[in-house]
Each structure stands twice: as structure tokens, then as C-alpha cells.
Amino acid sequence: MSEIKTVGIIGAGKVGIVLAQLALAAGYHVRISGSGSVQKIALTISTLAPGATPATNQGVVSKSDLIILAIPLSRYKNIPAKLLKGKLVIDAMNYWWETDGIREEVLDPSSTSSEQVQQYFNKSTIVKTFNHMGYHNLQEEAKAAGEANRKALFVTGDNHEAVDQVAQFVNTMGFDTVRHYRLADGIMTEPGSELFGASLTQPDLQNVIDHFDETEFGQKIKAEKGA
Amino acid sequence: MVNVDKLQFGLETFGDIVAKEDGELLTAGQSIRQIVKEGELADKLGIDVIGVGEHHRPDYSVSSPEVVLGAIASVTKQIKLATAVTVLSSDNPVRVYERFATLEGLSQGRAQVMLGRGSFTESFPLFGYDLIDYDDLFNEKLEMYSQLIKEKPITWDGKFTQSLKDQDVYPKTDYDGLETYIGIGGSPESIIRAARYGYKVILAIIGGQADRFVPYLDLYKKAAAQYNMPVYPVAVHSHGFIADDEDEAVEVAWKNIKANFDRIGLTRGWAPMSREQFDGETQSGSFYVGNPEHVAQRIARTINLLDLGRFDLVYGAGNQTAAQRERMIELYGTKVIPRVKEILSGEAVA
Numbered sequence: 001m002s003e004i005k006t007v008g009i010i011g012a013g014k015v016g017i018v019l020a021q022l023a024l025a026a027g028y029h030v031r032i033s034g035s036g037s038v039q040k041i042a043l044t045i046s047t048l049a050p051g052a053t054p055a056t057n058q059g060v061v062s063k064s065d066l067i068i069l070a071i072p073l074s075r076y077k078n079i080p081a082k083l084l085k086g087k088l089v090i091d092a093m094n095y096w097w098e099t100d101g102i103r104e105e106v107l108d109p110s111s112t113s114s115e116q117v118q119q120y121f122n123k124s125t126i127v128k129t130f131n132h133m134g135y136h137n138l139q140e141e142a143k144a145a146g147e148a149n150r151k152a153l154f155v156t157g158d159n160h161e162a163v164d165q166v167a168q169f170v171n172t173m174g175f176d177t178v179r180h181y182r183l184a185d186g187i188m189t190e191p192g193s194e195l196f197g198a199s200l201t202q203p204d205l206q207n208v209i210d211h212f213d214e215t216e217f218g219q220k221i222k223a224e225k226g227a
Numbered sequence: 228m229v230n231v232d233k234l235q236f237g238l239e240t241f242g243d244i245v246a247k248e249d250g251e252l253l254t255a256g257q258s259i260r261q262i263v264k265e266g267e268l269a270d271k272l273g274i275d276v277i278g279v280g281e282h283h284r285p286d287y288s289v290s291s292p293e294v295v296l297g298a299i300a301s302v303t304k305q306i307k308l309a310t311a312v313t314v315l316s317s318d319n320p321v322r323v324y325e326r327f328a329t330l331e332g333l334s335q336g337r338a339q340v341m342l343g344r345g346s347f348t349e350s351f352p353l354f355g356y357d358l359i360d361y362d363d364l365f366n367e368k369l370e371m372y373s374q375l376i377k378e379k380p381i382t383w384d385g386k387f388t389q390s391l392k393d394q395d396v397y398p399k400t401d402y403d404g405l406e407t408y409i410g411i412g413g414s415p416e417s418i419i420r421a422a423r424y425g426y427k428v429i430l431a432i433i434g435g436q437a438d439r440f441v442p443y444l445d446l447y448k449k450a451a452a453q454y455n456m457p458v459y460p461v462a463v464h465s466h467g468f469i470a471d472d473e474d475e476a477v478e479v480a481w482k483n484i485k486a487n488f489d490r491i492g493l494t495r496g497w498a499p500m501s502r503e504q505f506d507g508e509t510q511s512g513s514f515y516v517g518n519p520e521h522v523a524q525r526i527a528r529t530i531n532l533l534d535l536g537r538f539d540l541v542y543g544a545g546n547q548t549a550a551q552r553e554r555m556i557e558l559y560g561t562k563v564i565p566r567v568k569e570i571l572s573g574e575a576v577a
Contacts, residue, residue, distance in 0.1 A: 014413055044415040047446040098348055098495060136435030191496025198498040
């Protein structure tokens with residue numbers, strides 16, 4: 001896979017802006033798009049993430065080595081699947097009833113949100129991360145490798161090489177990682193899990209992930225699968 | 228530079244259920260009457276604003292804040308009466324106008340509207356709205372509200388709202404019209420929208436350090452300039468608890484704020500609050516907890532950092548006793564506020 005030099009962020013809300021700030025601080029070129037026109041986010045980007053380039057979705061995707069989806073889950077199908085063809089894509093989204101509403105059009109209850117995102121963007125490689133820590137924690141907790149009390153993010157996907165490359169990217173953004181090589185395991189960090197909104201160090205995160213089946217949420221997911 | 232003489236200090240409550248000394252919970256009715264008593268106390272202490280939130284959940288007693296504010300209006304003289312916030316997206320803008328215009332009359336011009344999209348979602352299905360329309364609902368209703376508060380007949384073509392033709396609304400107000408704030412949680416789009424309409428801004432800082440809002444204030448000013456609108460001093464709303472003794476304050480807050488956040492997290496999907504998270508929030512984050520000196524130092528820092536015109540402390544989270552709540556209000560009014568002003572005056576001189 002190609003070296004990551006330019007990061008393209010789709011979504012200029014709270015999470016998208018914080019990720020743009022972290023990527024700039026890590027030395028990447030950053031391109032970012034919002035839901036409206038480029039003009040609409042220009043002031044926001046020049047003020048909150050100076051150095052990032054506001055662009056259309058197309059402008060973000062065509063010039064970036066890595067794409068981050070940081071939009072409400074209910075909107076991912078607004079992006080044509082072929083636009084992301086052949087790209088390495090981070091899914092920072094979750095199914096969250098608060099922003100997406102409770103509805104089956106957003107999410108088929110029979111599989112996890114990231115599996116459905118992968119199914120839709122079927123010519124892209126999806127890796128899930130940046131989805132479980134609060135956006136202000138992402139901003140405040142980013143630290144250089146080796147610093148004390150550095151926090152960790154869960155990185156998971158079906159493609160080994162892609163997971164490893166994204167984990168390396170996450171490391172440059174300021175976080176340790178816990179890796180899984182199964183996209184469906186993204187459910188372990190979604191709303192309702194013990195990890196959604198939590199900021200943990202690598203050993204603590206590893207511990208919760210390792211014992212996911214014993215958590216209340218894990219039990220619930222297991223029961224739903226069995227049903 | 229902060230203008231200490233013009234600084235305003237508010238108290239806000241979400242109407243949490245009050246506990247007796249033995250831990251048993253009071254009823255919602257008893258909790259509502261406690262708020263009226265606290266509003267009266269805050270007024271006597273010279274606190275500038277009392278804000279009451281709107282929630283539609285069992286853990287909060289107030290779903291109709293203007294009614295509670297009306298009762299507070301009848302026993303107070305100076306204090307401004309605010310909602311914190313009015314969930315405009317699931318409300319009817321005509322009704323919002325009518326209720327606040329009534330409160331404005333009752334209180335002789337002390338009503339203050341704080342409009343927000345709301346961070347809770349219960350009101351959407353309750354009033355027949357779909358969360359998927361969250362942004363569109365707020366945008367349309369804010370536009371309608373903005374026309375209504377001109378207090379002239381309006382003609383309106385609504386999608387989520389009723390269409391009106393040359394329709395007047397009542398009662399008219401006697402003062403300078405309804406003072407309106409927009410409550411903002413940190414979405415850049417929200418702050419630009421508030422600037423575009425020329426409303427005042429209150430930032431809800433309910434997690435993390437106030438420092439991250441510094442660029443947002445820059446964005447507010449630049450957006451106001453772009454739309455040729457006035458820039459008002461910005462207000463902040465954050466949680467807190469004050470007691471005479473530092474350790475007591477921390478323990479009461481830990482127990483109650485954690486219980487409150489965890490209960491909400493249960494329905495909203497986030498993980499329970501850890502002690503590390505709580506300590507981070509009280510040391511350098513968004514919880515103003517401690518003895519009066521500690522809380523005053525932290526509030527003064529935030530006011531200075533963000534060049535604020537107003538600071539509102541959210542009190543009563545969890546199930547605190549009436550005595551804890553009232554003592555906190557007394558300490559806020561008699562010790563914290565004067566001390567904050569003193570600290571900021573000192574800095575102004577230096």
C-alpha cells in the first residue's frame with residue numbers, strides 16, 4: 001500500500017475537525033469536506049484547522065492516500081460508492097440512535113454498522129477506528145509515543161495489511177492501538193459498549209476487549225446472534 | 228480584557244430530583260417547589276440569572292420551565308429568568324413566543340430565552356418529530372422564531388411548522404423585546420448560525436477543557452463580521468458543586484455527578500464515568516468542584532481565557548439534598564462570585 005502523505009476527511013463536524021487538527025499536527029496534508037458547499041466550511045476550516053484544505057468530496061478523495069469517514073452513519077450512502085473505489089478508508093462512524101434515529105433504513109439489525117459500510121463501499125478497504133473515544137478526549141489525549149498514560153484506540157478490519165497500516169497511522173496521530181483482524185468486532189466499541197466514550201490506556205483497552213463476551217453488552221450481542 | 232463590572236453570573240438547574248437527608252427521594256412536585264425557593268435565594272444574593280432546563284425524563288422534575296420561572300418571577304425582583312435550554316426543534320415557535328412574552332410581562336422584563344437543539348432526544352418522539360430531521364427542524368423553527376420576535380404580523384410558509392398569513396401573535400411585550408441566546412455544544416455550524424442571526428451565544432462546556440473553545444470564539448467573531456452582525460460577550464455553562472470543605476465538595480460531586488452521568492449514559496450508550504475522568508474534569512476540565520477558593524480560581528481562569536461576559540454554574544446534578552443545594556448557592560453568591568471579581572480585577576491591574 002502507498003505511503004500516507006495526504007489525509008482526506010469527509011465530514012467537517014466535531015469529530016472531523018478534531019481529526020484534521022491531529023493530522024495537521026502529525027505533519028500530514030489534510031483535505032476536508034462538509035455537507036454543504038466548500039465555501040460554507042471555508043471559514044470554519046481556516047479558523048479551527050488552519051492549514052487544512054476545504055474541498056468537495058471528490059476533491060478530498062482524489063488527492064488523498066487515506067480517507068476518513070466522519071459523518072453521521074445515516075448519511076454514508078449519500079457518498080457514491082465508486083468515489084471511494086480502491087481507497088483505504090477509516091470508518092469513524094457508529095450506529096448511534098441519538099443522531100441517526102431508530103430505523104432499519106440506517107442499519108440492518110442482522111449485521112454490524114461497519115460490515116454494512118464495507119458492503120456498500122465494496123471496492124474499498126474499510127478499517128474501523130476513531131469511533132469510540134469522545135471527540136474532545138481525542139483532542140486532549142493525543143500524545144507522542146512512549147509518553148506516560150498515553151491512550152489507545154481499537155483498530156479493526158478484515159484486511160491485515162490495511163489494519164496494520166491504519167494502526168501505524170493512529171500511532172502517528174497520538175494513540176496506542178489494540179488491533180483485531182475482523183471488521184465485525186467493531187461492535188465491541190459501539191454505543192452501548194463499555195468502551196464507547198471511555199479513554200483507556202493500551203493494557204486497559206486490551207483487557208476490556210479480551211473480556212468483551214463477559215460484559216453486559218457482550219452478553220446482549222451474543223444473545224442477539226444466537227436468536 | 229474582561230470588564231469585571233459588567234460580568235454576569237448565573238445558576239442553572241435541570242430540575243434533578245432532590246433527596247432527603249436519609250437518601251429517600253422527594254417527589255417531582257416537591258423538587259419543583261425547591262427550585263422556586265432556590266430562585267428566591269439566588270435573587271436575594273444578587274445572582275444575575277436563574278436558568279431552568281427542559282427535560283422529559285423520570286430523573287428530572289421540570290418539563291415546562293416557563294411555568295416554574297413564572298413562579299420564581301412572583302417572588303423575586305432582579306434576577307433574570309432563563310430556560311436552559313428550550314428545545315426549539317421539538318417545540319412550536321408561536322407557543323415559545325407566547326410563553327416567553329407572558330413571562331416577560333409577569334416578571335417586568337426579566338425573561339430570557341435560551342434556544343437549543345437539545346442534547347437529549349426524548350422530546351422528538353414525544354411531540355411527533357423524527358430525529359433524522361434534527362437540523363432541518365432547528366433551522367426552520369429558528370427562522371420562524373426570529374420573525375415572531377419582531378412582534379409584527381407574520382406571513383410564513385412552513386414545512387415542519389404551520390403556515391401563517393399576515394398573522395399577529397400575542398401578548399406584545401412592554402420592554403425591548405425578548406432577549407435571546409442560542410445554546411451551543413461545540414458544532415462549528417451552530418456558532419456560525421448564531422452569529423448569522425445576531426443572537427447571543429452560550430457555550431455548553433460539559434466535558435473537557437475550556438481551552439479547546441478558544442478558536443471557536445475566534446470563529447464566532449469572524450462569522451459575525453462576515454454577516455455584519457454584532458459580537459456579544461459570550462456566556463459559558465458548566466457543571467459544578469461547592470461546599471465549605473474541599474474534600475466534602477469532591478465526594479458529594481463525585482457521587483452525584485457520576486450517578487447522573489451514568490444514568491443518562493445508560494440510555495444514550497456511553498460508558499460509566501471513571502474516577503480518572505471525573506478527577507480530570509474537576510482539575511482542569513468542565514466540572515467546577517471544590518471549596519469556594521478553588522472554584523473561584525477555576526471560574527476566573529475560564530472567564531479570562533475565553534473573555535466571557537457571563538458564567539453560569541449548573542447545580543443540583545444527581546440527587547443532592549436541599550441543604551447541599553442551598554448551601555452551594557449561598558457560597559456561590561457570597562464567596563465565589565466576589566472572589567472571582569477580585570481575582571479578575573487584580574489581573575486587570577497587573
